[in-house]
Amino acid sequence: MSAHELRVEGLSVRYGHASALTDAAVTVPGGSVTALVGPNGAGKSSLLLAAYGSVPATGRVFLDGDDVSRLRPAARARAGIAIVPQGRQLFPHLDVVDNLQVMAELLHLPRSAVQGALDRFPILRTRRRSLVGVLSGGEQQMLVVARALMGSPRVLLLDEMTTGLAPLVVQELGRTVTALAAEGVAVLLAEPALGVLRRMVSRGYVLVRGEVLTCEEGGGRALDDAYRAAMGVQRPRELRPAS
Numbered sequence: 001m002s003a004h005e006l007r008v009e010g011l012s013v014r015y016g017h018a019s020a021l022t023d024a025a026v027t028v029p030g031g032s033v034t035a036l037v038g039p040n041g042a043g044k045s046s047l048l049l050a051a052y053g054s055v056p057a058t059g060r061v062f063l064d065g066d067d068v069s070r071l072r073p074a075a076r077a078r079a080g081i082a083i084v085p086q087g088r089q090l091f092p093h094l095d096v097v098d099n100l101q102v103m104a105e106l107l108h109l110p111r112s113a114v115q116g117a118l119d120r121f122p123i124l125r126t127r128r129r130s131l132v133g134v135l136s137g138g139e140q141q142m143l144v145v146a147r148a149l150m151g152s153p154r155v156l157l158l159d160e161m162t163t164g165l166a167p168l169v170v171q172e173l174g175r176t177v178t179a180l181a182a183e184g185v186a187v188l189l190a191e192p193a194l195g196v197l198r199r200m201v202s203r204g205y206v207l208v209r210g211e212v213l214t215c216e217e218g219g220g221r222a223l224d225d226a227y228r229a230a231m232g233v234q235r236p237r238e239l240r241p242a243s
């Protein structure tokens, strides 16, 4: 296994006069899943989009040590950075195959890449000629993850992948990204709360009001504790059986 790495340094994002991300430094090594947790509006999407190149940002982004900060999003995608964006950004009036074909063309991949993506989740093959707008939320999210993986990325950025999905779908997606991380893909999972993904996370960062506060290496539970501490929230007391 050769583990890939995403590293951002001094990454800052502003929308007009408003600062969304300030001087962020984050390293995402392949081999295990790294999480980015923070409340709504903390700047998680801004960090992921800045790493992907689709919002204007200052600072530097390194892919396996190479500075990709000056590359546009399509070039970063071809270099090996993939994103599962919040809101999915699918074409609802195209079918599953045609949605995948759009990415194949962006990445200059052969048509067989579409077939490979359909194999990623069995449900996608059975739904391949369905319009994407009629798929369930879970099916759509599987399609977005399959689409992101078409170019065999070195880095996978997942923006609130689990929001609104049933636990079984979350577990299936979680298994997929954990396996990818184990193969060496640098996986960064941004979530407002880890939920059932907690046990899949090895390390992570807490982001509050645009600032990276801590890097926690002790697994998902330790990251949750660091997140609670950053937010000034205490861990709920263990439930005791009623006497």
Ligand SMILES: Nc1ncnc2c1ncn2[C@@H]1O[C@H](COP(=O)(O)OP(=O)(O)OP(=O)(O)O)[C@@H](O)[C@H]1O
Residues within 6 Å of the ligand: 015, 018, 019, 020, 038, 039, 040, 041, 042, 043, 044, 045, 046, 047, 086, 192
């Ligand atoms: N296109 C935009 N124009 C102006 N302000 C924006 C834009 N996108 C995000 N913001 C603001 O930047 C800040 C950070 O937003 P961002 O979406 O990065 O946070 P987030 O942690 O991903 O939040 P959420 O969990 O709600 O998606 C917020 O105050 C948000 O309102």
